[in-house]
Amino acid sequence: MKPPPRAPASAAKLLSRPLTECVACVREGAALPSDLVSAAFDRADDIGAGSESLNVFLATDRERATEHAKGLTALIGRAEAPGNLAGVPVAVKDNIATLDMPTTCGSRILEGYVSPFEATVVRRLRANGAVIIGKTNMDEFAMGSSTENSAYGPTRNPVDIRRVPGGSSGGSAAAVAAGIVRLALGSETGGSVRQPASFCGIVGVKPTYGRVSRYGLVAFGSSLDQVGVLARTVEDAALGLEVIAGCDQFDSTSADVPVPRYELEKNAGLKGLVIGKPREYFPERLDPRIAQECERALDAYRELGAEVREVSLPHTAYSIPVYYIVAPAEASSNLARFDGVRYGLRVPSERGLAGMYEATRARGFGPEVTRRILLGTYVLSAGYYDAYYKKAQSVRALIAQDFRDVFASGVDVLFTPTTPTPAFELGAVKDPYEMYVSDIFTASANLAGVPAMSIPIGDARGLPVGGQIIAPHFAEPVMFRAAFGLERALAGELLPGEKSA
Numbered sequence: 007m008k009p010p011p012r013a014p015a016s017a018a019k020l021l022s023r024p025l026t027e028c029v030a031c032v033r034e035g036a037a038l039p040s041d042l043v044s045a046a047f048d049r050a051d052d053i054g055a056g057s058e059s060l061n062v063f064l065a066t067d068r069e070r071a072t073e074h075a076k077g078l079t080a081l082i083g084r085a086e087a088p089g090n091l092a093g094v095p096v097a098v099k100d101n102i103a104t105l106d107m108p109t110t111c112g113s114r115i116l117e118g119y120v121s122p123f124e125a126t127v128v129r130r131l132r133a134n135g136a137v138i139i140g141k142t143n144m145d146e147f148a149m150g151s152s153t154e155n156s157a158y159g160p161t162r163n164p165v166d167i168r169r170v171p172g173g174s175s176g177g178s179a180a181a182v183a184a185g186i187v188r189l190a191l192g193s194e195t196g197g198s199v200r201q202p203a204s205f206c207g208i209v210g211v212k213p214t215y216g217r218v219s220r221y222g223l224v225a226f227g228s229s230l231d232q233v234g235v236l237a238r239t240v241e242d243a244a245l246g247l248e249v250i251a252g253c254d255q256f257d258s259t260s261a262d263v264p265v266p267r268y269e270l271e272k273n274a275g276l277k278g279l280v281i282g283k284p285r286e287y288f289p290e291r292l293d294p295r296i297a298q299e300c301e302r303a304l305d306a307y308r309e310l311g312a313e314v315r316e317v318s319l320p321h322t323a324y325s326i327p328v329y330y331i332v333a334p335a336e337a338s339s340n341l342a343r344f345d346g347v348r349y350g351l352r353v354p355s356e357r358g359l360a361g362m363y364e365a366t367r368a369r370g371f372g373p374e375v376t377r378r379i380l381l382g383t384y385v386l387s388a389g390y391y392d393a394y395y396k397k398a399q400s401v402r403a404l405i406a407q408d409f410r411d412v413f414a415s416g417v418d419v420l421f422t423p424t425t426p427t428p429a430f431e432l433g434a435v436k437d438p439y440e441m442y443v444s445d446i447f448t449a450s451a452n453l454a455g456v457p458a459m460s461i462p463i464g465d466a467r468g469l470p471v472g473g474q475i476i477a478p479h480f481a482e483p484v485m486f487r488a489a490f491g492l493e494r495a496l497a498g499e500l501l502p503g504e505k506s507a
């Protein structure tokens with residue numbers, strides 16, 4: 007029997023409710039997808055998302071999004087199931103290919119560039135009824151931790167507009183934190199979903215390498231890159247990941263492993279879970295407010311029946327140096343295709359083809375991307391390859407082995423801070439090396455290929471603090487179980503039989 011129809015719901019209010027409720031309302035006819043889409047655009051207008059104040063989007067297409075939403079209404083009318091994200095407005099990072107809007111990667115070299123095909127993750131979102139409302143600002147080619155490296159101006163943090171939202175998926179994080187959308191896609195190479203999630207007080211998930219198709223994600227470091235999700239709650243993130251995850255014939259690195267229903271972990275409880283606390287992630291110089299919030303989270307875990315065990319990942323100190331050799335090396339190769347011939351910008355030169363290459367790349371790339379290409383070319387060059395690139399690959403294997411060892415010792419998940427500091431002010435971090443240190447707790451999971459997520463665990467001087475949960479390869483379910491439990495404990499909502507933290 008069909009449930010009785012719900013009373014019409016206010017679309018603006020619905021966007022502040024969990025995705026399951028938004029989707030249920032749409033399916034039962036209590037809300038129209040076009041109302042949800044309008045509410046998202048209205049919210050963006052209200053807070054000036056398009057103007058300098060937040061600078062969340064590089065492109066939006068209200069007309070097409072509305073048309074798409076109307077098409078969904080027709081499907082619902084014909085009772086053709088519109089999917090798990092029916093009518094849900096979603097924002098997509100601008101390095102993920104879409105057919106109806108440009109994909110610029112935050113770079114001048116791809117200004118106005120429209121992809122001839124769509125990313126698998128975008129196709130999966132659409133097939134599940136999601137409506138793509140815009141492309142979000144990012145550090146150029148996803149290189150950065152503040153979104154200040156965008157060629158189109160920085161995004162600001164909705165929690166405090168004097169501060170950065172983190173990066174490189176800063177626009178996606180800000181879109182969620184500002185209440186424009188409940189779900190956004192970002193990408194990760196060394197922390198670009200988790201770090202902005204942490205800075206903006208939301209949830210960010212980097213799946214296992216191979217869990218999600220990279221087809222249509224503009225490559226940065228191909229052995230590290232994964233598409234991830236940003237959301238307000240653990241459950242919303244679980245629903246989003248479930249939709250985009252899975253094997254794809256267009257990406258040979260996507261794994262043929264069944265996609266579990268992550269949201270089913272919601273009520274699994276924490277009893278018996280072994281949480282590893284790696285000592286290298288809690289250095290003495292860690293911001294005391296971040297350390298304090300992490301200890302509070304670990305206490306909550308203990309009180310809900312989990313065991314917290316001190317562990318060691320001895321090669322942690324090498325993750326930044328290794329990452330900043332491997333990632334630029336791969337980037338220097340991947341970005342060689344942007345030479346004025348096939349994609350985007352072309353700057354003519356009187357010095358023939360080589361001159362055109364040089365002029366295009368000199369004008370098209372910003373300073374950080376240029377630095378990475380130089381660095382990557384250097385570490386791959388004859389004479390330096392063994393000393394840098396090959397050595398880094400060996401140490402990368404040791405870092406991955408650390409994770410395998412700790413998980414083999416009976417630890418289910420690891421808990422760490424996501425970032426060493428809360429969101430900093432725009433312009434405050436000028437030294438590139440200081441910026442690279444933002445990834446100190448996140449890059450290791452990319453190097454090892456393991457899944458990791460950040461969830462809000464409190465605040466430091468009024469700024470959000472994120473806690474990171476890291477799990478073994480393809481063990482996203484236990485990662486979500488640990489995240490659901492902590493989210494619940496910190497909100498004071500307990501399962502029957504759980505006592506309060």
Ligand code: GLN
Pocket residue numbers: 148149150151173174193194195196197198199226333445
């Ligand atoms: N901040 C890191 C970098 O600049 C990570 C970026 C990312 O994950 N895309 O490379």
